[in-house]
Each structure stands twice: as C-alpha cells, then as structure tokens.
Amino acid sequence: MLTSLSRHPIRVCLAVMMLSLLAGCVRVSSGPDPAVSPGQPVVTLPPRPTAPPAPTPTPAVTPTATPDDGAQAIEVSLLDSLRIEPERITVAAGTPVRFVVTNAGALEHDFFIGSDREQLQRERGEGEPGPDRYVAVPPGQTVTLLYTFPKAGKTIAGCVVPGHYTAGMKATIIIE
Numbered sequence: 104m105l106t107s108l109s110r111h112p113i114r115v116c117l118a119v120m121m122l123s124l125l126a127g128c129v130r131v132s133s134g135p136d137p138a139v140s141p142g143q144p145v146v147t148l149p150p151r152p153t154a155p156p157a158p159t160p161t162p163a164v165t166p167t168a169t170p171d172d173g174a175q176a177i178e179v180s181l182l183d184s185l186r187i188e189p190e191r192i193t194v195a196a197g198t199p200v201r202f203v204v205t206n207a208g209a210l211e212h213d214f215f216i217g218s219d220r221e222q223l224q225r226e227r228g229e230g231e232p233g234p235d236r237y238v239a240v241p242p243g244q245t246v247t248l249l250y251t252f253p254k255a256g257k258t259i260a261g262c263v264v265p266g267h268y269t270a271g272m273k274a275t276i277i278i279e
C-alpha cells in the first residue's frame with residue numbers, strides 16, 4: 104500500500120525520465136550535422152563568432168622593468184665592523200648606477216654618496232644634504248639606490264649613522 108509520500112519520489116523519477124527523453128530528442132547544432140536524421144527537431148544556433156586574429160608578436164620595445172634597465176649594478180655590503188665592502192668602487196660617469204646595498208649586520212647602517220664635508224655634515228645631522236644620494240638600510244635588508252654621476256672624478260660612499268663615518272665606515276668611489 105503506497106502512501107502519497109512514498110509515491111512522490113516515483114513521480115519525480117518519472118518526470119526526470121520524461122525530461123531526459125525530451126532532451127535526448129532536441130539536438131543542438133551549429134551547422135549541418137549528418138548524424139541528425141530528418142524529422143527530429145533541430146535547434147540551429149547562429150554561427151559562432153570567429154575568434155579575433157591572434158596578435159602578431161611584436162618585438163620587445165617597451166622598457167623592461169628593473170633590474171634590467173641597463174644600469175651598472177654595484178653590490179655593496181655594510182658591516183657591523185664599521186666597514187663598507189668593497190672599499191673601492193669604480194663606476195662610469197653619465198650612466199645610471201644601481202647600488203644594491205645590503206646591511207649584513209645587526210646595527211642600523213646607511214649609505215650616502217657625497218664629499219667628505221657632506222659626509223661629516225650629514226653624520227652630525229646638519230640639514231639634509233643630497234636626499235637623492237642617501238638610503239637607510241635596516242639590519243638584514245637590501246636597499247637599492249639609483250644614481251648617475253655627472254662627471255668623472257672621485258667621491259665617497261659613507262655610513263652616516265652617528266659615529267660610523269668618523270670611525271671609517273666609508274668606501275671610495277672612482278668615477279671614470
């Protein structure tokens with residue numbers, strides 16, 4: 104004896120079967136389909152839009168991201184022994200130089216490009232000489248400084264944390 108509750112799932116099954124049969128008869132086709140026999144309902148869709156032509160590869164003329172911008176890369180280490188390595192750095196005048204400065208120590212250090220007078224001035228905290236020539240480098244971090252030396256000559260890269268430059272934390276920069 105079937106209650107209406109137990110009959111209900113059967114009705115659902117029948118409905119699903121009917122739908123499946125109907126769906127099986129309706130073929131979706133976007134063109135002539137030899138498998139479709141005459142008399143079957145055929146839903147014909149408009150032709151698919153053709154894909155846009157693949158863009159032709161263009162030569163790479165856009166500027167590439169750093170660090171492949173042609174700048175001369177110089178790796179520098181700041182050490183807790185109050186040394187800058189290397190102690191002597193040679194760069195080219197008129198072309199960008201990227202200083203990749205790593206603080207290999209546990210103390211605060213920084214990297215400042217300027218004359219001896221500017222180094223001492225900055226170390227004493229007088230004014231802000233050459234903000235474009237200065238980066239602070241926290242312990243364990245690497246910071247880059249992009250700078251172009253206008254002409255040949257000689258200058259200094261120093262750490263101007265108080266006491267460091269006067270203790271000898273500097274490197275000579277030769278500009279050729």
Ligand SMILES: [Cu+2]
Nearest residue numbers: 212262264267
């Ligand atoms: Cu220092």
